[in-house]
Amino acid sequence: MSVENVEQAIARAGGAVPLLRNSPIRPHTFPVVAEFTNWRSEQRAWRDACALLDQSHHMTDLSVSGPDAQRLLSDLGVNSFASFGPGKAKQFVAVNNQGYLIGDAVLFHLEDRTFDLVGHPMVHDWVQYNLETGGYDAVSTRDDNSFDRVSGPPVVYRYELQGPTAAAVMEKVVGAPLPEVKFFDMTSLTIAGCAVRALRHGMAGQPGYELFGPWEDGERVRAAIIEAGQEFGLVRVGAKAYSTANLESAWIPAPLPAIFSEQMKGYREWLPVSAMGSLGGSMDSPNIEDYYVTPYDVGYGRLVSFDHDFVGREALLEISKHPQRxxxxxxxxxxxxxxxxxxxxxxxxxxxxxxxxxxxxxxxxxxxxxxxxxxxxxxxxxxxxxxxxxxxxxxxxxxxxxxxxxxxxxxxxxxxxxxxxxxxxxxxxxxxxxxxxxxxxxxxxxxxxxx
The missing domain is CATH 2.40.30.110 (Aminomethyltransferase beta-barrel domains)
Structure with missing residues (x-):
């Protein structure tokens, strides 16, 4: 049986808005324990002490490598790649030809010609489509989140440590002073005998580190962090509290992807309808474009760089002169x-x-x-x-x-x-x-x- 694509589903539903407004597809799921204590205390932990959040299961990873990997990402991203070398990360943002947002995710530059895109899958799908259809000399591997993965555990564990005592927890578990790491830069550490990559980061707008490595090391690393964190008030955070972390850091997680223009018909014919989410709320315009946002509308204007050519560049250049929201x-x-x-x-x-x-x-x-x-x-x-x-x-x-x-x-x-x-x-x-x-x-x- 053939899989229905987005273009076919729009025709069946009589338009993009009725398709998405009545979609049975769930809101985003965090497939981890809902609460370890209670979500109120867990929210308080990243403000008052140290919160340990498990990011291993709810995000999609798209690894892209090869001679043209950076060119692919530069062609699609509004971000500058001029000084984006290995050991760095950034919030990768992609738009359509009209300058409207398709999606965003965190992009890790792991090694030369090797990148990992991590987050909601809207932008992953767009990158994967262009890789498959654009003649780039690069390859990709994809690890869907644990709700959508067909079988097996994640390839990589990801833990977030954040809060006023996060640095103290890190120093104890590493057993040495932490190296100086700039915001959104990475370093390599050893925890419980395991090699760990650490990104200087914080999901709730608090001091923090994102730690990741091979899945098979995850339990050992987590146990060491929990033991080290006992004297510093470490609290494990479940899905309920974690789902609200973005409200404090002001990251908007899932604006409607702007993929419904005529220029993107080929993409919609490639994209399975199961990859689309549902549209909810009091907005009731029949015009799907009324739900679109630009990078400037959602606070990504500082990331837009016109030092390279990319999809939507000319449109964004014009929009930048008159930010709308x-x-x-x-x-x-x-x-x-x-x-x-x-x-x-x-x-x-x-x-x-x-x-x-x-x-x-x-x-x-x-x-x-x-x-x-x-x-x-x-x-x-x-x-x-x-x-x-x-x-x-x-x-x-x-x-x-x-x-x-x-x-x-x-x-x-x-x-x-x-x-x-x-x-x-x-x-x-x-x-x-x-x-x-x-x-x-x-x-x-x-x-x-x-x-």
């Missing part, structure tokens, strides 16, 4: 949130369920942000911050409404309700929200993002 944190009004939650305990049709700590119920969440009756942006990822006692979302809004303190409205819930499995009968409501900086947490904004 800015990334902000929206702090939801606590009384309005309480009212929405309370509607489930009263007779009548309730508001859409607000799940905590992460409230996203589709892979590509797109909720309308209003100033009065005017649409001024899209809220794209919402959740609860136990450290702040607040519900927040990451959004992109028109510059005129991006000043901290501005009062806006998030429209929560769908009208009409879609057929997604995660959508129950509900009424659409409005929740007041106040614009705040992104990242919202001062340390993440002034220390982490300043690097």
């Amino acid at each position: 800015e990334k902000v944190t929206l702090v939801w009004d606590s009384d309005d949130v309480t009212e929405a939650v309370g509607s489930r305990y009263r007779p009548g049709l309730p508001a859409k369920y607000i799940e905590v700590p992460k409230a996203r119920y589709a892979l590509h969440q797109s909720d309308k942000v209003l100033a009065g009756d005017k649409l001024v942006g899209i809220s794209m990822d919402a959740g609860y911050l136990a450290n702040e006692h607040l519900m927040v979302s990451l959004a992109t809004v028109d510059p005129a409404y991006s000043e901290p303190g501005t009062t806006l409205t998030v429209v929560w819930g769908e009208d009409p309700n879609s057929a997604k499995p995660a959508v129950e009968p509900h009424q659409q409501i409005q929740i007041r929200a106040t614009v705040a900086p992104a990242p919202y947490v001062r340390f993440a904004r002034e220390a982490y993002r300043a690097r």
Whole structure:
């Protein structure tokens, strides 16, 4: 039986929007333990002590190597590769011909001509398609996340250590002072007799290290970290808390990939519909392009470099002269949130369920942000911050409404309700929200993002 591709599925559903809004495909899953203690305490750990997060299972790895590996990535990425040598990593960003975002992931330059792209698979698919169809002298191997992998464990383990005591834990487990490593640079360490690569990084906007190596070494390395971390308040973090880490660092995890233009028909015919996610939220435009964002809209403008030719360069050059939206944190009004939650305990049709700590119920969440009756942006990822006692979302809004303190409205819930499995009968409501900086947490904004 042939596999249905995205182009065929769009024709069957009568358009890209109805296909994605009613898609049965799940929101992103973190296939690890939900909670080791409770998600509130686990969120607190990366602020007050040291959090250990297991990244081994929820991300896709695409390894690309060969003489043309860097040329392929440079042709597709908005990033500069001028000084991107082995031992470095970067947030790789790809756009379509019109300058709209396809996706992003962390790109590791491991050795000469050898790269590893790690993250959500939207950008992996695009890179793999161009490798297979573009005549590049390179090869790739792919390791899907543990939910989608056909069989066997991951190829690589990945652990994240972050928080104020992360460096102390690292020094104890390594048994020596840590080498000076610049942000997003890598070094090699030895833990429990195992060779470990360490990336200077922090998912929640706190001091941190991403550690990775062969899967067969993973348990031994993890046990050593846990033992070393006991005196420094190390807490293992489960899937629930981990899913909210991006809200503090202000990384928007899954904007809708801009792959529905006529120029990308060949890609849609190559891409299986199972690779697409679901579209959820109060945005109800029938035009799929109204859900697109540019790199500037979601805070990636600083990564765009025009020192090389790449897909979408001319369009982005024009967009850069007039950035359309800015990334902000929206702090939801606590009384309005309480009212929405309370509607489930009263007779009548309730508001859409607000799940905590992460409230996203589709892979590509797109909720309308209003100033009065005017649409001024899209809220794209919402959740609860136990450290702040607040519900927040990451959004992109028109510059005129991006000043901290501005009062806006998030429209929560769908009208009409879609057929997604995660959508129950509900009424659409409005929740007041106040614009705040992104990242919202001062340390993440002034220390982490300043690097």
